[in-house]
Amino acid sequence: MIVRAFLQTLVRRRGRTALALAGIAVSAALLLDMTMLASGLTGSFGEMLGVVGYRLRVTPKGILPFDSEAGIQRGDEIRRRIEAVPGVRAAAPILGAQFYPARGDSVGEPVFTVGIDPRAQALYRLLEGEEPGPGEVVASQALAEAEGLRVGDRVALAADLDVSLGRARGTRAYRVSGIGDFWYDYAGQRSLAMRIEEVRAATRRPDEVSLFAVAAAEGVDDDALARRISAAVPEVSTWSTRELMVEMDRRLLYFRQLATILGSVAMVVTALLVSTIVTIGVRERFGEIATLRAIGVRRGRLLGAIVAEGLALALAGCLLGLPLGLWVAGRLDAILLSFPSIPAKMTFFAWEAERVALALALVVAVGALAGLLPGVRATGFPLARALREEAE
Amino acid sequence: MSIITARGVTKEYPYEGDSVHALRGVDLDVAAGELVAVVGPSGCGKSSLLNVLAGIDPPTTGTVSLLGRPVYALGERARSDLRLREVGFIFQRFHLLAVLTAAENVELPMAEAGVPKAERRRRARELLEYVGLGHRLGHRPPHLSGGEQQRVAIARALANAPRVLFADEPTGELDRRTGEEIITLFRRLNDAGTTLVVVTHDPGVAAHAGRVVEMADGRVVGQGGAG
Numbered sequence: 001m002i003v004r005a006f007l008q009t010l011v012r013r014r015g016r017t018a019l020a021l022a023g024i025a026v027s028a029a030l031l032l033d034m035t036m037l038a039s040g041l042t043g044s045f046g047e048m049l050g051v052v053g054y055r056l057r058v059t060p061k062g063i064l065p066f067d068s069e070a071g072i073q074r075g076d077e078i079r080r081r082i083e084a085v086p087g088v089r090a091a092a093p094i095l096g097a098q099f100y101p102a103r104g105d106s107v108g109e110p111v112f113t114v115g116i117d118p119r120a121q122a123l124y125r126l127l128e129g130e131e132p133g134p135g136e137v138v139a140s141q142a143l144a145e146a147e148g149l150r151v152g153d154r155v156a157l158a159a160d161l162d163v164s165l166g167r168a169r170g171t172r173a174y175r176v177s178g179i180g181d182f183w184y185d186y187a188g189q190r191s192l193a194m195r196i197e198e199v200r201a202a203t204r205r206p207d208e209v210s211l212f213a214v215a216a217a218e219g220v221d222d223d224a225l226a227r228r229i230s231a232a233v234p235e236v237s238t239w240s241t242r243e244l245m246v247e248m249d250r251r252l253l254y255f256r257q258l259a260t261i262l263g264s265v266a267m268v269v270t271a272l273l274v275s276t277i278v279t280i281g282v283r284e285r286f287g288e289i290a291t292l293r294a295i296g297v298r299r300g301r302l303l304g305a306i307v308a309e310g311l312a313l314a315l316a317g318c319l320l321g322l323p324l325g326l327w328v329a330g331r332l333d334a335i336l337l338s339f340p341s342i343p344a345k346m347t348f349f350a351w352e353a354e355r356v357a358l359a360l361a362l363v364v365a366v367g368a369l370a371g372l373l374p375g376v377r378a379t380g381f382p383l384a385r386a387l388r389e390e391a392e
Numbered sequence: 393m394s395i396i397t398a399r400g401v402t403k404e405y406p407y408e409g410d411s412v413h414a415l416r417g418v419d420l421d422v423a424a425g426e427l428v429a430v431v432g433p434s435g436c437g438k439s440s441l442l443n444v445l446a447g448i449d450p451p452t453t454g455t456v457s458l459l460g461r462p463v464y465a466l467g468e469r470a471r472s473d474l475r476l477r478e479v480g481f482i483f484q485r486f487h488l489l490a491v492l493t494a495a496e497n498v499e500l501p502m503a504e505a506g507v508p509k510a511e512r513r514r515r516a517r518e519l520l521e522y523v524g525l526g527h528r529l530g531h532r533p534p535h536l537s538g539g540e541q542q543r544v545a546i547a548r549a550l551a552n553a554p555r556v557l558f559a560d561e562p563t564g565e566l567d568r569r570t571g572e573e574i575i576t577l578f579r580r581l582n583d584a585g586t587t588l589v590v591v592t593h594d595p596g597v598a599a600h601a602g603r604v605v606e607m608a609d610g611r612v613v614g615q616g617g618a619g
């Protein structure tokens with residue numbers, strides 16, 4: 001009954017409670033977003049890496065995938081040696097290049113082009129059409145839309161540019177064999193894929209590979225396989241998804257630091273808000289509390305009721321903060337993904353039920369603790385003095 | 393037979409590096425069924441004595457026995473329990489919980505004492521009818537007059553059928569006519585066998601007391617029948 005009475009006091013002071021709840025909701029939303037941000041990018045990156053089962057990457061020695069323009073020489077031999085390692089299901093070679101759509105004498109915007117082996121590729125999902133044969137390309141949706149390409153159309157591409165004249169060199173016509181959804185493209189990226197031997201020929205990089213995506217056989221541990229490949233092919237670097245995520249984590253340390261700082265600020269703000277509102281409420285009911293103690297209500301019961309106020313505030317604030325946080329996360333995600341070179345399929349804010357529950361539980365716990373301090377003060381105040389002060 | 397006994401009670405409060413002597417060696421006995429009024433000028437130690445007798449504030453020295461128990465030898469929890477179940481309190485400021493109805497305010501000490509819901513509802517109704525507020529069960533304190541609130545506070549004090557009632561300036565916030573109604577109520581309670589110790593400035597209250605204890609400067613300076 002006392003707990004109910006104390007909670008009803010919050011309802012009675014509607015305006016004040018609403019303001020406090022708004023503040024707690026904003027803090028909870030901020031903490032939620034920071035929690036989602038702290039793990040979101042890395043988790044999402046990890047998911048993307050293994051999206052079609054190719055969870056390992058083999059790159060030039062000491063270099064992360066597409067971190068530099070360095071390539072792996074003797075690509076075909078390296079591929080054979082990788083595929084010979086027990087536990088390897090397939091090794092998909094990837095060679096990155098830049099092609100230019102040729103329009104008469106002039107050229108269009110550069111197109112990111114990847115050379116692939118159509119039998120083992122991990123870069124896109126065909127939306128229509130088929131894998132590229134000789135003289136064929138698969139265009140990304142963004143490229144197809146930008147250039148008005150459809151399956152069966154022909155597109156003239158140049159692998160080289162005469163910079164002084166601004167003209168394409170070595171132009172060749174390709175048939176569009178398919179339209180693909182490219183996993184790692186940023187929003188609006190113009191990409192295409194063609195057979196690796198054609199990219200090599202056009203760019204005069206015979207037998208080169210930028211990196212391999214490697215798929216492990218079922219039941220094979222990625223890390224163990226990465227170690228075996230490293231031992232078998234020591235002239236390249238082999239990365240498991242976990243290792244790449246660790247590297248990603250290291251590179252994104254500032255994101256996590258930002259999330260930690262802002263999350264901590266949110267907690268402090270929550271604690272201050274709850275503590276302030278409970279302190280004011282307790283101060284107003286100082287006489288009531290003293291009277292209840294005098295008539296024999298145990299101190300612990302009163303303390304519990306006061307803590308329940310903080311708890312209720314924090315809980316209600318969390319419930320309001322949850323949709324607010326998700327909405328803000330969606331908006332921020334859209335803004336951050338519009339930054340260049342960030343794959344559109346990535347997400348900065350990942351919903352992980354356990355982490356989110358932990359973050360919100362933390363807010364509720366902070367609310368309860370914040371109610372504890374004014375509660376201890378009010379119920380620990382010398383009773384006779386409290387009654388005397390109230391009577392004066 | 394005494395149900396309240398105080399022996400050699402002193403009370404000192406620290407005050408700005410010094411100490412205030414609120415009680416200076418008080419001896420007092422209150423027999424079962426008495427209505428005792430404690431009177432005296434402001435600051436003479438009346439409320440301090442009431443708090444010490446009621447188990448609210450431990451004396452600096454001396455002993456207090458309430459209902460045959462050495463109050464301050466009990467732990468805080470046991471003392472709270474004693475106050476909840478066997479002692480009633482009425483204060484100058486009623487301090488009812490504003491969010492609860494009159495009936496719920498009366499039910500509260502019973503709920504704390506573990507009285508079943510149906511039983512405490514019935515008793516709260518009876519008590520509010522007893523103090524003349526049977527028609528105000530569902531009203532909240534802000535919608536009651538000062539006199540009505542004090543009557544709710546009296547009903548609350550009676551909730552667990554206490555053997556002793558302590559009242560500190562119970563008519564201090566009321567007009568004369570309402571104050572007289574409260575005095576009449578006290579008289580009825582006392583006639584029904586409840587022991588009352590009332591600290592008051594109100595000569596009307598003192599006039600109805602069976603015994604008046606007069607205090608000055610922290611000491612009992614006189615005792616006698618009313619009038």
